[in-house]
Amino acid sequence: MNALHPSGGDAPLRVAVVGHTNTGKTSLLRTLARDAAFGEVADSPSTTQHVEAAALLVDGRAVLELYDTPGLEDAVALRDYLERLGEDGPRTDGFARIERFLGTREASLRFEQEAKVLRQVIASHAALYVIDVRDPVLEKHRDELALLADCARPVLPVLNFVAAPQTRIPAWREALSRLGLHAVVSFDTVAPPADGDAQLFGKLATLLDAEAPRLRRLVEDRERHQAQRREASMRIVAEMLIDVAALRVTSPPDDAASQTHERRLRDAVRAREARCVTELLALYGFRASDVSELALPDWQARLEHDLFSAAALTEMGVEMGKGVAAGAAAGAAVDLATGGLSLGAGTLVGAAVGGLWQTAERFGGRLLGQFRGMRELTVDDAILRLLALRQQWLMTALARRGHAAQQPLQREAVADDPLRKGALPAPLREARSHPEWSAIGANHQDTARRQAVITALAGRLGENAPSPN
Numbered sequence: 001m002n003a004l005h006p007s008g009g010d011a012p013l014r015v016a017v018v019g020h021t022n023t024g025k026t027s028l029l030r031t032l033a034r035d036a037a038f039g040e041v042a043d044s045p046s047t048t049q050h051v052e053a054a055a056l057l058v059d060g061r062a063v064l065e066l067y068d069t070p071g072l073e074d075a076v077a078l079r080d081y082l083e084r085l086g087e088d089g090p091r092t093d094g095f096a097r098i099e100r101f102l103g104t105r106e107a108s109l110r111f112e113q114e115a116k117v118l119r120q121v122i123a124s125h126a127a128l129y130v131i132d133v134r135d136p137v138l139e140k141h142r143d144e145l146a147l148l149a150d151c152a153r154p155v156l157p158v159l160n161f162v163a164a165p166q167t168r169i170p171a172w173r174e175a176l177s178r179l180g181l182h183a184v185v186s187f188d189t190v191a192p193p194a195d196g197d198a199q200l201f202g203k204l205a206t207l208l209d210a211e212a213p214r215l216r217r218l219v220e221d222r223e224r225h226q227a228q229r230r231e232a233s234m235r236i237v238a239e240m241l242i243d244v245a246a247l248r249v250t251s252p253p254d255d256a257a258s259q260t261h262e263r264r265l266r267d268a269v270r271a272r273e274a275r276c277v278t279e280l281l282a283l284y285g286f287r288a289s290d291v292s293e294l295a296l297p298d299w300q301a302r303l304e305h306d307l308f309s310a311a312a313l314t315e316m317g318v319e320m321g322k323g324v325a326a327g328a329a330a331g332a333a334v335d336l337a338t339g340g341l342s343l344g345a346g347t348l349v350g351a352a353v354g355g356l357w358q359t360a361e362r363f364g365g366r367l368l369g370q371f372r373g374m375r376e377l378t379v380d381d382a383i384l385r386l387l388a389l390r391q392q393w394l395m396t397a398l399a400r401r402g403h404a405a406q407q408p409l410q411r412e413a414v415a416d417d418p419l420r421k422g423a424l425p426a427p428l429r430e431a432r433s434h435p436e437w438s439a440i441g442a443n444h445q446d447t448a449r450r451q452a453v454i455t456a457l458a459g460r461l462g463e464n465a466p467s468p469n
């Protein structure tokens with residue numbers, strides 16, 4: 001390999017991610033690699049100690065390798081050292097001086113971390129220089145950039161922390177252009193812009209024009225995957241809603257049995273929603289453990305305890321049906337024993353009168369003969385609305401979330417959404433009369449019609465859901 005031109009046929013493009021310590025280098029890698037588990041991220045200096053790579057693939061092949069590096073900590077002292085090194089040798093250029101430094105003992109002692117970084121930059125096609133734009137521009141930063149310039153590789157500055165309340169972006173832009181660095185990318189690794197990839201790799205392509213076609217392919221491939229993930233997420237939510245809407249549990253008419261069956265119904269619905277959450281997390285590359293550790297304890301608590309509570313409904317702005325017992329909207333129950341409606345003599349905890357009427361109107365007559373002497377429990381409309389709104393919110397929040405995010409997902413006010421009131425979407429109404437469509441109920445059958453209804457509902461969720469950015 002030629003020291004100045006580290007290229008080679010089909011080999012992946014290598015990009016070193018460098019910068020002062022604690023500026024978010026590892027976080028940027030996590031975001032670009034969509035891998036919340038990459039490396040170690042902490043709000044303290046010298047977190048990354050070794051060079052570590054993450055590959056970005058297209059069709060299973062690595063197109064780009066990103067190299068995380070330790071933070072530069074002592075560029076000022078290293079430049080002084082390099083100047084002294086230059087004095088007692090032949091007159092050389094910056095690149096030759098860096099190469100000479102890498103052969104000295106100091107490169108494995110006092111400047112060990114800096115040497116690792118510079119070696120990786122020389123072994124790469126380009127470097128991303130990550131900047132914490134909350135910092136003032138200091139001598140040490142100029143020295144870091146001067147060292148990088150000596151490595152004879154294109155450098156793309158990445159302005160990180162741009163969403164922070166106090167930044168010094170104009171001062172940084174000014175300082176960078178004085179150093180001849182005019183192509184700059186703005187990024188916030190925690191709240192990355194929707195077109196962040198396209199911007200970053202697009203600017204990189206301007207610095208590495210021979211590599212522009214494969215960088216373009218990479219961007220297109222990532223955009224395609226983003227669209228596919230969004231469609232898949234809507235399908236995951238739609239399938240859960242159909243399973244829940246179609247679910248019917250038949251219970252003997254006595255109150256004790258009804259209560260047991262109602263508990264089962266609730267548990268089944270909760271478990272089904274939890275599965276939906278797990279599937280969405282996996283789809284977007286977030287781990288369940290990331291969530292319980294970092295992000296969603298509050299959310300999980302709500303999943304476990306509040307799905308059937310009035311507070312949860314109010315919070316999402318779902319109107320409870322007329323007559324829903326205060327503090328509880330659970331399943332609708334039809335007491336078929338009496339050929340009419342009953343609240344189970346008031347003992348069905350949280351039975352929803354609104355739901356009862358709906359259910360009776362729809363199935364009462366037809367089912368009476370079949371299930372005489374039985375009670376039938378279904379999930380109330382208000383619960384379906386709540387599930388739809390919550391999962392729609394989650395899928396949008398995950399689509400937006402960067403893989404370097406450390407804070408719990410923030411609950412946002414849910415925009416006015418047609419799912420809150422008015423008629424339930426037609427696919428959900430249709431599922432009501434197909435108990436066999438529920439994969440969590442008895443006698444499940446996955447028919448072509450069920451699939452078509454899931455597709456229709458997914459499309460409907462796509463119309464309602466806020467776009468990811």
Ligand SMILES: Nc1nc2c(ncn2[C@@H]2O[C@H](COP(=O)(O)OP(=O)(O)OP(=O)(O)O)[C@@H](O)[C@H]2O)c(=O)[nH]1
Nearest residue numbers: 021022023024025026027042043046047048071189
């Ligand atoms: N708000 C915000 N926080 C960020 C951003 N980027 C990184 N952080 C936080 O900054 C801290 C340092 O991030 P790291 O990714 O570990 O930084 P690093 O440059 O790899 O650090 P070293 O490996 O120690 O050199 C962590 O607490 C991150 O969560 C950002 O864009 N916005």
Ligand SMILES: [Mg+2]
Nearest residue numbers: 025026047048
């Ligand atoms: Mg790091």
